[in-house]
Amino acid sequence: MNWTEIDTWIVITGALISMACAVPGVFLLLNKQSMLGDAISHAVLPGLAIAFLVSGSRDPLPMLAGAVAAGLFTGLLTEWIQRRGRVNADAALGVVFCSLFALGLVLIRLAADRVDLDPGCVLYGAIETAVIDVSPVPRIAWLSACMLIANLLLAAAFYKELRISAFDPALSTSMGIPAKRMQHGLTIVTAVTTVIAFESVGSILVIAMLIVPGATALLLSHRLSVVLGLSLLLAAGSAAAGHLAAISVVPAVLAAWAGVPSLGAVSSAGMMAVFAGLAFFAVLGITHAVRQRAAVRAEPQA
């Protein structure tokens, strides 16, 4: 393993994007909208296809607009179906994103005469290729830093409102904070963040970092400020550890299992998600064990 400038940028970019996702992710968790990231990652497909058909080019700006619009549409349509049809939230989300994804596949096939728009590239942007333009700082590193700062500023500006509307929508409405509007704002932020992120680093890192660090932090604390801080740390830590493992230990282990002498680096984004998951399951096990011991110790007194 030899560490290059590229590796440094992969870690920095991965950490920045992971942290940028973790901020709205904590609120998604509290709002019981954890699957929204996965849903949006599928539902942007028709947005991309329509943006392409309308603009006739693969310019990033119309594509981004189309994808964000599709993400937003997913959130709003899900909420509408849930409310008007009294469908479970998860089922409504499933209906919407499956249908939109299918629509996207059909549209892409129809547009295929005009250009090659590979659905694979939507789901598998790769962080390794995204940072290749080091001069002096890769574009994606700038972009993700801006995203992180914007998300942090938004969370700070609406901290009180977000907290109350997440924990008690009825109370928040009675206090004059429109819980519904806060939720729509959260959907917009999630859509913009995820779309920008998986255009460059692929959907898997985004879906994982939206939820997993926040869930780990929620196992450790019930104070929102602490949870946010912890999830930022966990996101950045998983990104660093994930990339390190992806270029060192994991290829060696997999090569041994596959029975070949050596393998090149594996997907960094995938390993970052795996490390976030390892942290989650470790904390899950430890907190459970601690609680069990506390319960055993408390029993004689009771």
Place this chain on the structure above:
Amino acid sequence: MDALWRFLLLQDHNTRVVLAGACLFGAAAGLVGTFLLLRKRSLLGDTLGHATLPGVALAFLLAHAAGLSTRSLPILLGGAALAGVAGVGAVLLIRRISHIKDDAALAIVLSVFFGAGVTILTAVQQLPGGASAGLDHFIYGKTASMTSADATFIFWASLIVFAGCTALFKEFALLCFDESFAKAGGWPVRSLDILLMALVILITVVGIQAVGLLLVVALLVIPSAAARFWSDRLGVMAGVAAAVGLASSAAGVAVSAILPRLPAGALIVLSSAALFAVSFVFGTRRGLIVRSQDEHRAVKRLRREHLLRAIYECAEASGNAAAEKPVPVASVHEKRPWSARELAREIESAAEAGLLTTTPDDAQVRLTTRGFAEARRLVRNHRLWELYLLHHAEVAPGRVDRDADLIEHVLDPRLVAELEDLLDAERRRAFVPGDPEKLSP
């Protein structure tokens, strides 16, 4: 046109295979999806589907090391099934030992397992023959190129699902509607849950291989969500869900036979989405039309009851209320926040129903005997409620009238009888008009 005929007459062997496989799969997924919907785990298929990826990739890797054929379906499917079991196990574990919600547990397992899958897949692609192993079919599906072997797999899997759901229908119903009751009644709730999940894993693993992940997720969610609009009864719902799954598969395959350029899987999903939309609007139990009719009817009844009560109270204001006692419309108007036109319309409709009569100049109304009895019952309910709220629910006196107003319309006779007993104990009968039954005609 020619393509349509060829499809309808089932001339192509390939069309026959795809049609049979897709329809069977749609029906089985719709059936088992009904139970998932009721257990609020509709997206389990999504998580499960993504969670199988590391299993498939790892199975490929190990088969390569052992010198076995890396294209062997049983090995890859075995890997997928094991990873699926691990994924579902992780979801159930998170649910059991932490306060993390189901949706978060599903998202965590999905992303972490899928991340592991993508990682191993990038290793697989570096192996000789790995790049063209067709592993990506596990993600994007290939409904149109289903082979007879795939269809046979689907046949056996659906058979097991149908048999399992039929044999354990009562038990699964109990699990879905009242888990704690089932537990208290001594049913092996956890084993039943695991059995249900096993059926989901079976249909998912067979499905992602034969028809692709998208179709598996969609057919586990959409048909059952559509069926919910048609019935509250589990048996009917399960039947409708299976029918919707089957019909959308048939429609999707038909369209793709006519327009072979379009992906069959996506067309099946869009067909089921169309059926969902139809159910959403026209469903006989929860559809938009039926529900807005119900709401309309309820609003109408509410207004009628408010009118009768207002007339009774006006009659009461000038001495004893009685049937056929003339009441000026103007004083009724003061009681209700309605416009003169609205009031006139309500009075007209009540007159048509034979509850009251109006004087020719429309200045006064009289309750008929029937209308009077009804009004008396309503006023009585309202005052009973006021008393109850005041004495038993400790509602502030200023709010009592309003709260009673909201709730009096839903009183059932048994509750009224109960409240009357309460009232006797309170010896506050003077506040409440006598029982309508004792009226002298």
